[in-house]
Amino acid sequence: MSATEASMTALTIRLEDELFAVEASRVREILDLVAITEVPSAPDFVGGLINVRGRVVPLADLRVMFGMHRPEPDEDTRIVVMEVDIDGEPTIAGILADKVHDVTEIESASIEEAPKVGMRWRPEFVKGIGKRNGGFIIIPDMERIFETSGGRSASAANSEERPAS
Amino acid sequence: MNISDPTETFRQEARELLDQLEAGLLDLEQDPSNSDLINSTFRALHTIKGSGAMFGFTAVAEFVHDFETAFDRVRKGQSEANAALIGVALDAKDHITLLIENPDADIAGGAEILVALRAIVDGVGETGTAAPAVPSAAETAASSIAAPVGSAAVKNWRLTFYLPSDALIYGTNPLLLLEELKQIGPATVLALTDRIPDFDIFDPEVSYLGWQVDIEAEDPTAAIDDVFLFLRDNMELTLAPLPREPAAAAGLVIDLAADDAMPEAPFVPESAAPVEAPIVKVAPKRTKPAEKAEEKPAATSLRVPAERLDELMDRVGELVIAQARLSQIAASSSDIALKTIAEELERLSSGLRDTTMGIRMVPIGTIFSRFRRLVHDLSTELGKQIEFITTGEETELDKTVIERLADPLVHLIRNSVDHGLESAEKRLAAGKDAKGTVRLSAVYSGAEVAISVIDDGAGLNHERIRAKAEENGLILPDAKLTEQELNHLIFAPGFSTAKEVTALSGRGVGMDVVKRTIDGLRGTIDVTTTQGEGSTFTLRLPLTLAIIDGMLVRVGDGRYTIPLAAVEECVELPDGIEAHAKGRNFLDIRGSLVPYLRLRQVFGLKGEGEAHQKVVIVSSGEGRVGLVVDQIIGNNQTVIKQLSKLHSGIKSFSGATILGDGSVALILDTAHLVASGQSYVERNVGRAA
Structure with a gap:
């Protein structure tokens, strides 16, 4: 079945022990783990930079936003390079994934709004929750997540203003 | 540039021709009998008329035709290119500009200009004999x-x-x-x-x-x-x-x-x-050589959209990075053939890089010329006699830098003419020439270009600046400020000491725009002033925004690049300096106190620094600061990559670059670090005093 409006083509990734789905059309490529350059004073969520074919690309860790543990990378760790809109400006960013699963169709009908209560993460970061094979797939609201982080990084920069003395 | 839009092409061409026309007219004012100038001016007019008619700018073509007819009398030597004529001709040029930018608008004023123009050329034709006519040619x-x-x-x-x-x-x-x-x-x-x-x-x-x-x-x-x-x-x-x-x-x-x-x-x-x-x-070559309108060799030039140049620069940047990786691999290999080709590639890519950079370099004279007009107009408007001298027009800067430099320079020149130069009476009373001088100069200094606006006016009035700053709440009434700090107050937003608001200046916008633009170009502004003798504003700008020479250093596990142009020297951090410093971080560099920042602390790294730390002394404008690093790795050529919006709020870094091994290194923003070092000095010295 081809992708219609009734469904969403998504790349599923695993963070900690939860499945997440990101829009496949926004994914540029999937990389093995590369050298990550730490950015001092940047918020943990976007604490690194990577080199993607000669471009310097910020690396985001969604686990920070969902309050998850951040174990050391292992052989399953991948970087999903994708396009996100930051304040309306398309930006290339990398996202750390504990594991990349597959590309799948998620029926729109099966996607439910995130419940306001009873979830262990902030509801505004979740666009919806899909169901597949009896399990849940979280669809994160990337725009919202990156917008928030932008504001945060700015405030972090201000606190960094004061030089060490 | 959209190729499918011929009118835009015409506009662009017309703009250039109008610039040429204006420059020609201003030159003529200095040298009214130069037939080369008259002819080139006439030719610019004729081209505008021709292509204007071709692209349907009828109003332009008609107006230019009449302008041309009047000017033809000058060309034929029947009239003289005197100051009055130049004045009207400049108005006419402005009118053409308006007509071209808004072809549909009904712009009045053209008729009066033509009448004035005709009156001048005819008047001279009648009174003067035909003798001064046909010049040397x-x-x-x-x-x-x-x-x-x-x-x-x-x-x-x-x-x-x-x-x-x-x-x-x-x-x-x-x-x-x-x-x-x-x-x-x-x-x-x-x-x-x-x-x-x-x-x-x-x-x-x-x-x-x-x-x-x-x-x-x-x-x-x-x-x-x-x-x-x-x-x-x-x-x-x-x-x-x-x-x-x-x-x-x-x-x-x-x-x-x-x-x-x-x-x-x-x-x-x-x-x-x-x-x-x-x-x-x-x-024309045989006529006596004019001072400025020297014969120029017919240069073949090509119009290329600026984006394509940017694209080219990006590609070359990537090539340089790839080449650096190859060189690194070749260096650790024993394959002679590989080494040879890596070396050759290095040579080729560095040549390509220089050429590409060269394409983007534009002589700064391209914007200097428009300031002559500005000074001419200001002189008329304010009734001040001004001599405007430019030097270093051939100094080349990156195209994008030049484009963004125009506005700040307009503000600085206005400022010098309006605030700096006194009225003729005051000047005479002070024993100066009634004619004020404003100099605009550009010179290379290291990897930077220094552009100065120098006037021989009254100089900055420190008392007035201080009074105004206190009034606006920019400083506390008893604040102790150095001369340099006082000078820099004029760049604060909303600051203006002009007693009355003139059409030209005094609204308090301008100087802060200058500061912001120059900051954005990774440049600095120095101000020096002597009471009664004048002021000098010096802008220091990097030659290019795309590639810099960098010094690679290590702090903890991270590697960082410091722009080499900013590095003054490197010294060893003396052991046990903390013990003597009594909590103040200063180094004694040949007698002068230089504050230092421990980058480990600035970056929030845990752990004490390693033994034998180094201090890289960097400067920006007048200020200096030492940056304490764990290791100095060496020099490298760095292609600057902008940081994304996610990291743009972090002030310590101006960008990032990709190293030979493919990893990313951050570029330190030395201007910001120096500024925070300076404010540290002020806090501590103030406390100590």
Whole structure:
């Protein structure tokens, strides 16, 4: 079945022990783990930079936003390079994934709004929750997540203003 | 540039021509009898008229036509290019600009300008004798060229011409020229094929043909001159009355090719006074060389959209990175062939990089010229006599830097003229020349360009600055400020000491814009001022925004690049300095105290620094600061990559770069670090004092 409006083509990734789905059309490529350059004073969520074919690309860790543990990378760790809109400006960013699963169709009908209560993460970061094979797939609201982080990084920069003395 | 929009192309071209026109007019003001200048000005006008009509800018074409008609009297020497004429001509130029930018708008004022223009040229034509007319060129011409006596009697003329050999390449259509010639009068055209070479060396793009045109007309010289307006510098053209006419002895030979005139041309010299010979322009090279309007070698240039250059720069940047990786691999390999090719590639890519950078470099003179007009207008408006001197026009800067530099410089020059220079009376009272001087200069200094705006006015009034700053709440009433800090207060937003708001300045916007723009270009501003003698504003800007030489350092596990242009020296951090410092972080560098920042702390790294730490002393403007690092790795060439929005809030870094091993290193923003070092000094020195 081809992708219609009734469904969403998504790349599923695993963070900690939860499945997440990101829009496949926004994914540029999937990389093995590369050298990550730490950015001092940047918020943990976007604490690194990577080199993607000669471009310097910020690396985001969604686990920070969902309050998850951040174990050391292992052989399953991948970087999903994708396009996100930051304040309306398309930006290339990398996202750390504990594991990349597959590309799948998620029926729109099966996607439910995130419940306001009873979830262990902030509801505004979740666009919806899909169901597949009896399990849940979280669809994160990337725009919202990156917008928030932008504001945060700015405030972090201000606190960094004061030089060490 | 959108290729499918010819009007935009015309606008762009017209803008350039108008700039040329303005520069020509301003030059003429200095040197009113320079015929080269008059001609180039006239030619710019003529081109605007021609292409304006072609692209449907009828209003422009009509206005320019009248302008041109008036100016033609100057060209013919019937009128003088005096200051009044230049003034009106500049207004006319502005009017054309308006017409071109808003072709649909109904713009008034054109008629008055033309009336004023005509009044001036006619007035001079009547009062003055015709004698000061035809300038030096005429004299040179008189010896070799004779104007026809009683040319009105001559009915048949023979025109022989060969177009410049590259005429076809530049899109000249000989057929159209011939059509135009036919409109002068009944004409017979004969093609001259004598110069067509053998087939094996025949180049289809070269114009070999010549034409012989017999025209019936009273005096076709002016009309013919118009037809060949754009070509005549390099073409061969002779015009003579046909021999069978009674006035056969009289002739007019126009030799417009430089040196090798046509030996076979009918050349009939006869002395006669050039009563009204408009085409007495011999090869312009032979006239006395003008100071500025020197002959410029015909440069072939190409218009390329700026984005394509940026794209090229990006690609070259990536190539440089890839090449650095290859070199690293080759260095650790024992394969001779690989080493050789890596070396060769290094040479080639560094050459390519330099060339690409060179393409983006533009002489700063391109924007200096527009300031001459600004000063001219300011001088009229404020009634101040100003001498404006520019030096270093040939200094080259990255195109993007130059474009963004124009506005700040306008503000600085206005500031100097309006606030800096005193009125003539005050100047005389202070024992100065009534005429004020504003200098604009550009010089290379290291990897930077220093651009200075220097005036010999009153200098900055520190008391007034302080009073104003206190009034606006920028500083506390008892704040102790150094001279440099006081000077820099004028760059604070909303600061203006002008007592009354003039049309030019005094609204308190401007100087803060200057500061912001220069910061954005990774540049700095220095201000020095001497009471009663004047002020100097110096902008220091990096040569390019795309590539810098960097010093690679290590702090903890991270590697960082410091722009080499900012590095003054490197010293060892003395052991146990903390013990002596009593909590203050200063280094004694040859007698002067330099504050230092431990980058480990700035970056929030845990753990004490390693033994034998190094201090890199960096400077920005007047300030210096030491940056304590764990290790200095070496120098590298760095392609600057902008940080994304996610990291743009972090002030310590101005960008990132990719190292030879493919990893990313951050570039330190030295201006920011120096500033925070300075504020640290102020806090501590203030506390100590």
